[in-house]
Amino acid sequence: MKKQKPAKKPARDISSLRPYLPGKTYMGGLKDLAQEVASASAALEGRVAGATADALGGHLRLINSYYSNLIEGHKTTIPDIEMALQKNFLDDPEKKYAQQLCAAHVETERSFMAALRTNRASNICSSKFLSKLHAAFYEHLPAEHRFAHTQDGFSDLPVNPGEIRDVNVSVDGRTPHGPGFEQLPALMNEFAKNYDPYRFHGDERLIAMAAAHHRLTWLHPFRDGNGRVARLFSSLYLVLAGINQSNLWSLSRGLSRKKQRYMMELWAADSPEQKNGKHWFSEQLLADFCNFFLLTCLDQIQFMENLLRLDQIEARIDWYVDMRSKSAEKPLRPEASRLLRAAFMRGSISRGRAGEILNMSQRNARRIVATLLDEGLLVSSSHRAPLVIGLPLHVLPYYFPDLYNPSVIGEQYMVNSE
Template identity: 35%
Template sequence: MLETPARIEPCGIEEQIPEALTDRVIEIRDAASDLGHDLHPESAAELRSLVRLMNAYYSNLIEGHNTRPADIEAAMAGRDPAPEKRALVQEAIAHIAVQEWIDALADTGNLPEPCDLAFLLDIHRRFYEAMPEDLRFVTHHGQRIEIVPGVMRAPGPEVEVGQHLPPSAHRLSDFMAYFSKRYLGLTRGRTGQILSIPAAHHRFNYIHPFLDGNGRVSRLMSHAMIRKAGIGGHGLWSVSRGLARGLRESGEYKAEMARADMPRQGDRDGRGNLSMTALHGFTGWFLTVMLDQIRFTSTMFDLTTLQMRYTALLRDLHPEDTRIVKLVDHVLRFGEMARGDAPIVLGLKERAAREVLSKAVSDGFLKSSTPKTPVRIAFPLAYRERLFPNLFTEAPLDIPPPPPLPGIPTR
């Protein structure tokens, strides 16, 4: 088994990039540029929090950890989960916190190079420092070993990932230095920033630098690369949802990752240790997943259709009172509202308007930082599936699938 860092080559598609892949990159860039453009920043911020919850839910689901979004949100609101759910809920909350940190760096223009080793170690450290003790140990070759936050695998019994044997622990520093250097170069151009996301995602997992948490770190790294490339849609879409669900069925992600491990298949299959054809296929599949999720979120968070779903919900709940519908619709459209503006918006006297406002807040449709500060939109947990069908469950939603990629084997 080769133990030189060039074992992960090809790290990207640098020569003779298939036209289908460049076209898909353009489609992704165009679709992402429109995402959330009609939303007020306050409404977008509330939805971004929901997307982080969704990302954590699906990232955990990929690892076989099925945690109900309601349990995660309840714990974040200060309610203690049941003992049998506590560890997985805390795992999800840790993921949300790390993604929020990444988003804050991106929003302020301070996001480092996502493939830089120091940044990746920081992701792992922040994630595992917040993990419950039950999930900070793994059993490896019969031994219970602690996962040290932000520290790569130590020499000892080597790991196996299915049929794949990652590099030996004593070579990890060289492999990760090579990884960081290669993707620093591959992500310099606008096309390269997007085109390299699938390859970096796979090659990181191929190296498998940590004893555990590699999949979660790679998905958070991919999220950071998406934000760095300027296609994050203000943090309003999640790649983890697409990876967990696949394009046709769940299970595709792991199968595609395993297929990308394929060694070079002869002289016409690139010049690296791994198959260039397999990398083409994985890149096409991953980019199509990204486009699919951007299109899904664009439909889900479109202001007009979101207003329609919210209005339909409120009319069902309050069939004889349209005032709360009018109030919530106004706040959704304009982002926030000073409490003193409620009489103007509703066309009511102050006391009556205050009663409607209090009802909207107590029912969870509006929220505010304090009882006197302006109100902003909220999406009550009890009606989450009604407002956002298909975020976590299966529900009819008319979203055209992304077109197939000609000449790119994605199976």
Template identity: 35%
Template sequence: MIGRILADFRILPYNVSLLSRLRIGKVAFEETPARIEPCLLDETGPEIVDLIAALSASSSALGIRLHARSAANLADAVRIMNCYYSNLIEGHNTTPREIERALADQLDPTEERRNLQVEARAHIRVQRDIDRRFAEAALPEPASAEFIRDVHRAFYVDAPEAMLIVRGTGRALRMVPGEFRSTAEHEVMVGRHWPPAGERVAAFMQHFEKRYRFEPLRMGSRILAMAAAHHRLNYIHPFLDGNGRVSRLMSHAMALHAGIGAHGLWSVSRGLARGLESRGEYKRMMDHADSLRQGDLDGRGNLSLRALAEFTTWFLQVCLDQVTCMSGLFALDTLIERLKFYVEQRGLKPEAFALLEQVLQRGELPRGEAARVTGLKERTARDLLSTLVAEGILGSDTPKGPVSLRFPLDAVEVLFPGLFPKA
């Protein structure tokens, strides 16, 4: 009788959360974290090995011709791109201009657009903090339950009350930022997938943290773990809402820890949103990786090892495609020519190019050197520098500090015209 019921649950679309509370006589079935196994690939074929090598090499080369300070400032523009595509995956079409205005606290008067701007601003704030902590060697294990809760909490810290209300199946629940699902009331269904029951999420996340800890792994294994962890976190669905955003931010942190972050100059969200051939690939591949084990030759876990390998291969192909794409879009070998074109298009003094060229090469320039670099008189050079700062193409951390290249959207559209969709 029990065997028959278990067999039935195996062939039905898996509703293991119901099985976790099923009782037959005195026998109770408890949903165990082994449900997400296999978590890692036991063996890697030549295709995945080649992908890891190519991704490592191409990410190391990305931005290598750019001064570290300029690369850090260009990463600000990439964060806007990352946010734009992450929102697009959620069905929230927030334009790059709206995101830029949100960062300047220029919020839309309509509630719907304003809430989208608040969401976008939060995403960029959290990613910027991740980048800062990594640069300071203070970024914790990206798969740790503590880090994942912190990311979720930080994302929703300034959220309006309406963003914290999760509605579905005729009910409304208030989500607490940073808290996992924890009760029977927190039952969810995502598409045709039933994530673990709320009461079991904490146990699943302990297992997740143990299986995806980076500390004992080498670089190649970390890259593999990044791909698998992205799916398995969404499979657990630890929060009532915001799981997709958190998983993409976790993947960004993992890429940094795995040595393929490339100064933040590429975005996993852009790749996931666009796919390799179509925009629907992400959801299809995530659904495919949910598949149960298909017979004795498909691993020894609950889920399909073959499907995990196929998802991992696809995920790494997406990452490599994005690193390659960004290298082409940035075209750093010819950036100096586009800076000259920017000066001409904006109707700036020709000497402005000399300033931008020097800043590009040196990373930053003391304000007092503007006259020497341009050959202009002191006051004229100072006025020209002020104009470039007002344009946003140059900026500094303090009013009198050295200036460095900045990349507002007006400049990005000229310097890197393919970074955002034309629309």
């Protein structure tokens, strides 16, 4: 997505975001599609124990970051993002910047998702919330990177994290994008009031999420970072709609893989119609965008359903442990697969049951548990807390061999499953 530049022409005078949702002509088909998205996502989440889903979803958060930043033209790898989260950066400035952007995305999404779990009453469409989201993202970047970024590199225009823009912007330096900055306060209030998730119920909330994504990208409320904020916002909106609460599929991946279509649908829905001397948004084009957006959600749910192949996970855990048991370096006991399978399928297991599951003495069981904890194959919040499945990067190609392609995960992490 091209970055904005100060516009040389005045912005269009669009006095309202109406229509907020497509009308009755289009809503029937969209409601059917929204129900399909909700059912498919619930079915996927229902196949994974809660603690296991959280562990897997936490790692897939890196996928959200990878693809959201790829849309903006910044490419890295999953291992490099993990390095960045540990404050370990590459020497190459361009690669380091991509690492920093992805790490900022992960940290921001993680903290805001956690906050939603304790305070779901927040209106995530309010200027206050969106400004906090924008500011949080840039707080994770060094000061020298808090300037609007163009195809030629950083400009001298400060981003002003969390502040609504006070300039008109353009993606090409000629055509104005979004409303004039003077109109933003009123339009942002209109956005907050009419897209508040709690105004909608059932399938309409998903349709509102799709429509709000377009309206927010058109509003372009900040000097830079609007695309990333809009995708973070939509992920949060999904959770408030009861969808993808464990983060088992990635909206950003779907939008990235259809980037050209995504840009075209956004641009088409931007096009206003002339009514009574004023510009209004097209109801049909908004419906087309919502249809594209929901189909992208459904496509990604089905993709992850096929890719994770959860019906085969126990066999793949056995495969990994069998491979490790034959390794000359740090071999695992073959019995360890029983404990890993139990942790994955049940979500968590008490330490006292390890011996029973392994069919051995507690002393020997503790040794296996200690080894698995040291490698991160099991995790626990304390020495007395239950054991939960761990998903370190090196094990994912074995547990989920089709999850990442080499360009994303890095060639060194790929394995031969034959």
